Amino acid sequence: MREVIIIGSGPAGYTAGIYTARAGLNPLLIASSVEAGGELMKTTEVENYPGFPTGLQGPELMDAFRAQAERFGTEVLLDDVIEVDLTGAIKIVKTGGGQTFEAKTVILATGAAYRELGLPKEKELSGHGVSWCATCDGFFFREKTIAVIGGGDSAMEEANFLTRFASKVYLIHRRDTFKASKIMQERALANPKIEVVWNTEVAELLGEGKLSGIITRNTVDGSTKQLDLDGLFIAVGNDPRVWLVENQVELTAEKFIKVEGRSSKTSLPGVFACGDVIDPTYRQAITAAGSGCVAALDAEHYLADVK
Numbered sequence: 015m016r017e018v019i020i021i022g023s024g025p026a027g028y029t030a031g032i033y034t035a036r037a038g039l040n041p042l043l044i045a046s047s048v049e050a051g052g053e054l055m056k057t058t059e060v061e062n063y064p065g066f067p068t069g070l071q072g073p074e075l076m077d078a079f080r081a082q083a084e085r086f087g088t089e090v091l092l093d094d095v096i097e098v099d100l101t102g103a104i105k106i107v108k109t110g111g112g113q114t115f116e117a118k119t120v121i122l123a124t125g126a127a128y129r130e131l132g133l134p135k136e137k138e139l140s141g142h143g144v145s146w147c148a149t150c151d152g153f154f155f156r157e158k159t160i161a162v163i164g165g166g167d168s169a170m171e172e173a174n175f176l177t178r179f180a181s182k183v184y185l186i187h188r189r190d191t192f193k194a195s196k197i198m199q200e201r202a203l204a205n206p207k208i209e210v211v212w213n214t215e216v217a218e219l220l221g222e223g224k225l226s227g228i229i230t231r232n233t234v235d236g237s238t239k240q241l242d243l244d245g246l247f248i249a250v251g252n253d254p255r256v257w258l259v260e261n262q263v264e265l266t267a268e269k270f271i272k273v274e275g276r277s278s279k280t281s282l283p284g285v286f287a288c289g290d291v292i293d294p295t296y297r298q299a300i301t302a303a304g305s306g307c308v309a310a311l312d313a314e315h316y317l318a319d320v321k
């Protein structure tokens with residue numbers, strides 16, 4: 015029986031690993047088979063993580079998180095959790111690789127997943143011109159015309175990054191102001207390869223087997239237009255990954271895992287949650303890391319109490 019199992023390997027999960035390992039709790043961290051490291055593995059330059067004044071690449075930061083967690087004895091398993099039973103005093107965690115683990119506490123750090131536009135053909139064209147990851151796919155759009163959808167920090171970051179490859183980047187946003195932070199907006203607005211298309215949403219994806227363009231709809235007057243494109247990058251936010259536990263722990267109205275006050279305590283004793291899966295507001299690497307620390311301390315206190 016484990017003292018602690020951590021599910022998730024973003025900044026929250028690895029920080030929970032660092033703290034619980036240093037507390038001598040020999041944590042098992044189940045990191046996913048293909049997405050270990052979480053969303054930062056798909057990002058480029060991270061400029062706002064304190065301690066790195068000249069910035070560093072997202073994957074580099076996550077490698078450092080992992081190395082630090084492992085240094086103190088966190089066991090990292092590259093597998094996917096497919097089922098859990100967290101309701102009893104002994105928590106059961108099953109993986110896609112066929113293993114079943116038992117633990118006294120579980121820390122949920124499952125993060126958030128990219129949001130889709132919900133249009134017909136979106137899945138079919140994914141990987142064939144439609145992408146959610148500029149870092150992964152940008153290289154394929156050298157000297158091409160592409161569009162980025164969204165008005166948040168992710169859309170600004172992706173649009174700027176993609177100008178390294180593409181000859182033209184349309185930045186399409188449904189309103190007439192961006193949600194992104196000022197510095198990120200200013201960078202996108204100053205980039206000569208980026209053309210902002212305000213008050214516009216995607217009505218339809220075009221192309222058979224490969225994206226050829228989109229039909230846009232003006233959100234003010236409803237008018238539509240065809241825009242020929244080689245690539246479309248969707249950066250419209252993300253939703254908390256709660257499917258594993260949604261029938262077991264209490265969720266908020268917005269479907270985040272509900273925690274008690276500033277703690278990481280969920281509605282189930284011995285089950286803690288941290289990072290983007292509990293956070294509808296801040297969702298930064300640094301806030302997720304801080305929240306992972308909270309969860310580790312809460313788990314440690316809980317284990318001391320049950321003893």
Ligand code: NAP
Binds near residue numbers: 169
């Ligand atoms: P976000 O802040 O939630 O922004 C999502 C954007 O997509 C919004 O502008 C939203 O429009 C738009 N949108 C949502 N659904 C849409 C739809 N169906 N069709 C068209 N547009 C849609 O998400 P994010 O940009 O991914 O950022 C997530 C979090 O990560 C944020 O807290 C952000 O600060 C952080 N982040 C930080 C950095 C950085 O600091 N370097 C980089 C990336 C992300 P509305 O504006 O109309 O709501």
